[in-house]
Amino acid sequence: MWKMTQLLLRPSSPRVRFSTPPLSTRPFSSIRPWKQDSVESRGHYPDEAWIEEHVGGPLYQHQKSLPRLPVLSIEDTLRRFLPTALPLAKSSQEAQALQSAVAKFPQQAAQLQERLLQRQKDNPNSSWLQHWWNTAGYLQVRDSVVINVSYFFHFQKDPTAVNQIQRGAALLVAAADFRKKVVTGQLPAEAVGKQKTPLCSVAYKYMFHACRIPVRDHDSYMIYDPARNRHAAVACRGHFFKMDFVDEDGNAYPLSVLEEGLQKCRDLADELPPSLPLGWLTSQNRDDWADARQTLLESCPRMEQALEVLQSAALLICLDEVDRASSEAMAQLLLHAGRDASSGANRWFDKSIQLVLTKEGQAGLVGEHSMMDGMPVMNFANRLTEVTYAQAGALATAKVTSCNVGPIFSNLNISSAHKSQIDRHINKAMLELETAASRHELEVVRFHGYGSDFIKKAGFSPDAFVQVAMQLATYRLWGEQVGTYEATQVRPFLHGRTETTRAVSTESAAFCKEMGLHPKFDEHHESVRKQKLRLLQEAVTAHVKFMGAAAKAEGVDRHFFGLSMLVGDGENAPDLYSDPVFARSKRWRVSTSHLTHPRFENWGYGEVFPDGVGLSYSIHKRHCGFSITALKEHDWTEKLGDKLEEALLEMRALVELDQHPTSKL
Incomplete structure (x- = not known):
């Protein structure tokens, strides 16, 4: 056939x-031509803002009214940071040294904070972060x-x-x-939430007729007139x-x-x-x-x-x-x-x-x-x-x-x-x-035990519930928690891209330790089950809280990044930046991202660090999907897939046995 x-x-x-x-011949279309054939972007979104005005339409209608990315107070950032890092301290001495560096940070970073606030003022039509992020995070990476x-x-x-x-x-x-x-700008601007909060549309300029161009030290991005x-x-x-x-x-x-x-x-x-x-x-x-x-x-x-x-x-x-x-x-x-x-x-x-x-x-x-x-x-x-x-x-x-x-x-x-x-x-x-x-190596895992319907019925956030399961699975794989990143979009802000939701917390650490490195099969004991379930609820709640803060651009990693970019030549960086636990907390050995679409079989990306894994996931109504990438030499992907299924099944048992104590699973 x-x-x-x-x-x-x-x-x-x-x-x-x-x-x-003839390669130089470019027929014009009735779509309004740009004032030039092409634009070379060096990663600074405002340089191409004229295209938004030229195109107009619903797609770009909110751009001038979007709020700007905030600069957080140092105190708020440190308050959110510490619970995500302390579980990664390997000794009481490391924990004390971290807390000491945190205590000194407000004074040591005061001038850096002033510079960051000034940078925000100097970019009234953009974000203090976007050019740094586009260049240091992407175009300058070799x-x-x-x-x-x-x-x-x-x-x-x-x-x-x-x-x-x-x-x-x-x-x-x-x-x-x-x-x-x-x-033509006729695509409706994206919006999220019950309030239909509009999202920044800047990325759409780089979707079609666009190509990254290799340049030594710092790539550029070419975008071409769609009319031509x-x-x-x-x-x-x-x-x-x-x-x-x-x-x-x-x-x-x-x-x-x-x-x-x-x-x-x-x-x-x-x-x-x-x-x-x-x-x-x-x-x-x-x-x-x-x-x-x-x-x-x-x-x-x-x-x-x-x-x-x-x-x-x-x-x-x-x-x-x-x-x-x-x-x-x-x-x-x-x-x-x-x-x-x-x-x-x-x-x-x-x-x-x-x-x-x-x-x-x-x-x-x-x-x-x-x-x-x-x-x-x-x-x-x-x-x-x-x-x-x-x-x-x-x-x-x-x-x-x-x-x-x-x-x-x-x-x-x-x-x-x-x-x-x-x-x-x-x-x-x-x-x-x-x-x-x-x-x-790449492992595709389809977990058919349950999906978002069950998790919601149990009273949990599906994303946070699965994130806690991933914490338990990686804890069991390596015998410890490690720096874990969940990408969270901040596109309600002008030129916003992402912030980090940190999955490690004192609450997730307590849950992982209580569950242990291996299944204990002790959920039928009511006191044990109640304790584990309480810790699970606290871990999920902590993740929801951090994710909510990150979605409002109130995470910690972009702020720390911005301050670090303003350390001048010959200046000493704050002690915190050289602290081993601080470094460990942002070494993303587990890079996660959640995207669910009913017509996707799978999706994914590579690991961030050689000793880590890329862990993309989808949460459908009745099943979950994972894509795990890692270097083959570690032999991790299949093992982590097994640990994920194991963790998800144990967590289901906790919930179901609490609801139906006499049921036999």
Whole structure:
């Protein structure tokens, strides 16, 4: 059936025109053009604020009225900090030293606090944090974006799409629909809570026609005028193609035209001579990639224009050679281009959005994290997964009968000397990504014992309940609690991104110690059960409280970060910054993030530290899902998955036995 469908999709008419249009020619659309073709961002959101005014619409209507990120008092920050750090002290001496450093901090950091307050005043139309965070947290980081920065969403199968071409075409139609709303500003601004508190929309400028650019020491981000760029990029067998997919008004091309365009990309990839697999280069250390890119630019006059065609594409569709993949294999395909990175040539990891498809039609998204966090991209992914192949035809309203398809990197006439240099760069990048992929393991855990329905009925916050379970699981894995991060968005504030919800607390420590390193199976003893249940309730309450504070930008980590950035050359930092427990408390050996979507199979990212785990999770009504990443040498992911299930089952027993003391579990 699959082969027959493929044959039927092969173009037998001139609907798809194979051409290599002049790379400098950019047709204007009726979407209002920008005042310039492109913008190079260095991570300072206000520099691109003019785009919001140019676009207007509901998407950006709240930007000027959003509150600004606060600067907390030192006393409040220290009060919240201490309970999250004391459980990590390994001795009474360490605990006393920490408390001593905390006591001295207000005086030692007083001048830093004054500087931070002044910085807030000096940025009346932004946030005191955003430029530091975008640069020091992302654009100046030299690690590869693969595993270290990028994240993935694995979508559920579309039952109406039987193969890669159909699924890809449907995704392009849905992407075009969402893109049009973004570039015209007609997308409703996001809001949260019963009060419908509006969220900052700044990230949407970096979603489409956007690409990170490697530059030594400090990358930049290019965003391109959507009125001048109506194409997507398509990767297949290491070749990259330009494919028009929307008309001048932003409407998607007909579904049949998009299918034939994608099929033409596959056919051309088979027919063309082997390409330079340039996609590998984007997986490198950023300085190495910057050097390699400079070699590319020097290799021929047309290379810069070719790169710009790829960079300016709305997004990248990756047509992979994998037929079908298990949950783990699909997650690996998205996280690092496959178990052995075999699809590394078929990626451009700098693109803000990549959509990856297997031949059978499994699909997912890879997001470059530098200028956008996960929630705006999930909003986009919601539309991508909402529109099925069966529904997509009705949304594709452009009045065209063909689309231009052409290879991006063709007829470049690279000299043999430069070709040798480029080959060396590619071989190095290939080896490094293959090594990184082979060193990692990823475990997908589906816990079917219960989900949010049970947790809510028991009177707990689902997120906090699962966070406490993760504390117990990691405590049992390592025999101690460790620094644990939960990403919490602060987008109710202008240019807000995230704050840390710290999962370690004196309450979670007490609960973990009471539960022990191994199950005790003593829940039937009423006094024991009551004690454990009380400690569970206190641990969950503590997490809810800290998460609520973090959501109001009243966490501790961004404040500490801001103060540390203002220590001048030759000045002594406050003693607290060199305290071992302080350092331990923000060494995120467990990096967690919660995102639940009914049409996602899975989602995830890599660990933050080599001796840690990445732990993404979803809490559905009747089940929970986890994605665990870590270095293979530790042999942790499967063990942690087992510990998670064990902890969740024990916690259910505590609750159920308390409600029904005579029940037998």
